[in-house]
Amino acid sequence: MTLAVIQPSPFCNINCDYCYLPDRAKTDRMGEETLHKVVKGLFATDLVREAITFVWHAGEPLAVPREWYGKAFEIISSHAPAGLRITHSFQTNATLLNEEWCDFIQKTGVCMGVSIDGPSRIHDAHRKTRSGAGTHGRAMRGISLLKSRGIDFHVIAVVTGDSLDHPDEIFDFFIENGITRFGFNVEEQEGIHEKSSLEGAGYDRIEAFFQRIFERQKALQGAVRVREFDFALQRILGKRAATREDFVFENEQVRPFGILNIDWQGNFSTFSPEMLGLATEKYGIFTFGSFLNGGLEASLSNPAFLKVLEDTRAGVERCRRECGFFALCGGGAPANKFFENGTFESSETAYCRNIIQLPIRIVLEDLENSLVQTGPPLANPATPGDS
Numbered sequence: 001m002t003l004a005v006i007q008p009s010p011f012c013n014i015n016c017d018y019c020y021l022p023d024r025a026k027t028d029r030m031g032e033e034t035l036h037k038v039v040k041g042l043f044a045t046d047l048v049r050e051a052i053t054f055v056w057h058a059g060e061p062l063a064v065p066r067e068w069y070g071k072a073f074e075i076i077s078s079h080a081p082a083g084l085r086i087t088h089s090f091q092t093n094a095t096l097l098n099e100e101w102c103d104f105i106q107k108t109g110v111c112m113g114v115s116i117d118g119p120s121r122i123h124d125a126h127r128k129t130r131s132g133a134g135t136h137g138r139a140m141r142g143i144s145l146l147k148s149r150g151i152d153f154h155v156i157a158v159v160t161g162d163s164l165d166h167p168d169e170i171f172d173f174f175i176e177n178g179i180t181r182f183g184f185n186v187e188e189q190e191g192i193h194e195k196s197s198l199e200g201a202g203y204d205r206i207e208a209f210f211q212r213i214f215e216r217q218k219a220l221q222g223a224v225r226v227r228e229f230d231f232a233l234q235r236i237l238g239k240r241a242a243t244r245e246d247f248v249f250e251n252e253q254v255r256p257f258g259i260l261n262i263d264w265q266g267n268f269s270t271f272s273p274e275m276l277g278l279a280t281e282k283y284g285i286f287t288f289g290s291f292l293n294g295g296l297e298a299s300l301s302n303p304a305f306l307k308v309l310e311d312t313r314a315g316v317e318r319c320r321r322e323c324g325f326f327a328l329c330g331g332g333a334p335a336n337k338f339f340e341n342g343t344f345e346s347s348e349t350a351y352c353r354n355i356i357q358l359p360i361r362i363v364l365e366d367l368e369n370s371l372v373q374t375g376p377p378l379a380n381p382a383t384p385g386d387s
């Protein structure tokens with residue numbers, strides 16, 4: 001396991017209308033004792049080997065005081081095995097950033113991701129405060145601060161019904177603001193967010209959006225990196241480089257404990273991070289155990305975990321049988337299968353069509369076109385001894 005998503009608090013200071021977190025108005029916070037037990041329990045297993053990234057998320061990470069993180073990072077280091085490489089990462093709405101946070105980020109080397117959906121008209125349509133005001137101005141102040149302090153960051157933008165037909169506007173906004181690494185989440189029906197503004201939008205519009213973003217990125221010849229196309233290329237090159245015929249992209253979301261998701265009370269789940277703590281009729285709560293009571297080992301006999309595991313594996317097998325992208329995908333995102341298809345034991349979802357298949361198709365098509373333009377492969381060069 002190389003990724004643990006920890007919820008220091010479920011609280012978020014804003015209230016995006018596409019958010020899937022049910023408890024984002026609650027201000028509870030993980031206690032020191034709980035964190036000690038979480039990291040002790042985690043490092044006591046042989047799941048963590050050379051490196052691990054802690055993503056502080058599932059609420060707004062900067063709504064928790066810096067002092068809390070200072071202590072939390074110390075606790076983690078105090079229990080970590082010698083030589084383990086530890087990375088901390090915040091995905092933030094940037095509205096609470098100030099000089100003191102920048103000092104902390106620079107001192108601790110936290111990796112920064114900022115959530116902003118594009119220009120204010122697009123962003124403020126969905127990313128609002130609890131009183132309904134837009135948050136773009138405050139997010140942009142945070143971004144300016146990061147830039148003025150020389151702190152590197154990437155951006156994640158949610159594609160909604162308000163942005164789908166405006167890829168150029170969004171791309172221009174990023175370029176004008178010096179944002180050169182970004183990725184897109186297509187608004188999903190997920191958790192308590194049951195209706196996406198993209199419902200009925202039609203695949204051709206989503207395709208046109210990503211195609212245009214790809215063209216714009218390509219025109220800048222590497223000066224801009226778009227996560228979806230980078231991932232697609234990595235998957236394609238990984239497959240090409242593999243020596244085994246049956247090579248399949250290693251998908252952490254379908255591997256039990258490939259990703260560990262931990263809530264502020266020390267409860268945990270695995271598979272997709274969005275599943276943490278959600279209650280469902282079919283499977284019960286996606287909490288498979290607690291670091292305060294039995295830890296990871298006890299979850300191995302938890303019937304809810306075993307059922308999700310069984311269905312997730314059956315879903316991967318369906319993907320293997322039914323999907324031509326399987327070798328480059330490895331079976332998708334269990335959370336999306338459940339939220340869209342009602343069961344983990346399923347294959348294709350809108351998420352995989354938009355975020356896995358489409359970028360792979362766009363990148364492959366571009367590679368094939370480049371090959372056609374450069375002409376047929378050269379004949380083998382003459383072997384030594386030929387004259």
Ligand code: SF4
Binds near residue numbers: 326332
């Ligand atoms: S792209 Fe979708 S259907 Fe295909 S293997 Fe991945 S999750 Fe399964």
